Ligand SMILES: C=C1C[C@]23C[C@@]1(O)CC[C@H]2[C@@]12CC[C@H](O)[C@@](C)(C(=O)O1)[C@H]2[C@@H]3C(=O)O
């Protein structure tokens with residue numbers, strides 16, 4: 070695959086189509102737990118099938134998201150701009166990062182900023198299901214790592230959990246691009262939180278990094294969830310799990326829009342992030358303890374592509 074970026078249109082990067090782990094959640098619990106831990110150690114990423122989230126709940130959320138983005142710009146802007154929650158277009162964060170997308174960033178423990186009751190209802194059902202799925206995955210991870218079952222999941226179940234829902238819409242680009250060329254929709258980064266559950270329509274775009282400009286395209290599968298480890302879980306496992314760097318390409322299919330629904334499972338602000346002693350074993354701790362509030366303010370003060378966990382490394 071050929072990738073040209075807007076800033077460097079001649080640059081060609083190696084894109085591989087690799088077998089990404091696909092995990093069937095309906096399998097035997099102990100085996101599923103083992104496979105999840107393996108995927109988190111090797112890639113920090115896997116696809117989850119037979120996840121149990123009802124199709125009608127996903128469809129309702131997807132339909133509402135498309136309906137929201139289909140509105141005229143002044144109507145979309147009525148929810149307020151994304152600093153940090155609201156509608157955003159082409160600008161990501163406050164540090165000058167640009168992307169070929171528009172998006173809606175929503176807090177999951179506050180009233181929804183979109184006022185229509187059918188949108189709010191879609192968000193509430195969708196978030197309820199994906200949060201539960203994220204907790205189930207975290208409980209399997211705990212089982213696979215030999216820590217108490219709710220060790221990670223209780224952080225997402227708390228009412229003051231700082232989890233987010235992000236709806237990303239990547240319309241076909243409007244500036245001239247050579248036929249068959251894609252461009253960066255959402256630049257390279259890792260997710261700061263504990264665990265991310267991403268579901269997209271059938272349009273490709275998501276890529277994960279294996280380091281050294283080695284990108285792997287994730288084939289789209291509307292029936293699956295893409296699961297990736299966030300920085301906090303890398304810290305809580307003392308670097309055993311990888312907070313995978315990823316990005317999204319835009320303009321991957323002629324005239325087709327891509328839509329991703331992304332749930333970021335996060336702890337409450339005052340929770341102290343440390344690695345349990347049973348996961349450190351004979352190794353030295355890699356990161357100093359920090360609160361999620363501290364990590365988040367560091368994140369928001371820096372650019373998208375920053376390797377922000379490095380700042381918390383013990384020298
Ligand atoms: C440039 C930025 C956007 C971001 C906050 C940040 O300062 C650095 C991390 C970015 C990120 C990436 C993952 C998620 O999409 C996100 C919501 C998050 O928690 O961290 C975004 C932030 C954002 O878009 O506000």
Ligand SMILES: O=C(O)CCC(=O)C(=O)O
Nearest residue numbers: 235237255275317329331
């Ligand atoms: O839209 C995508 O596929 C990726 C989006 C993403 O990585 C994010 O919102 O953090």
Ligand SMILES: [Fe+2]
Nearest residue numbers: 258259260315
């Ligand atoms: Fe991300």
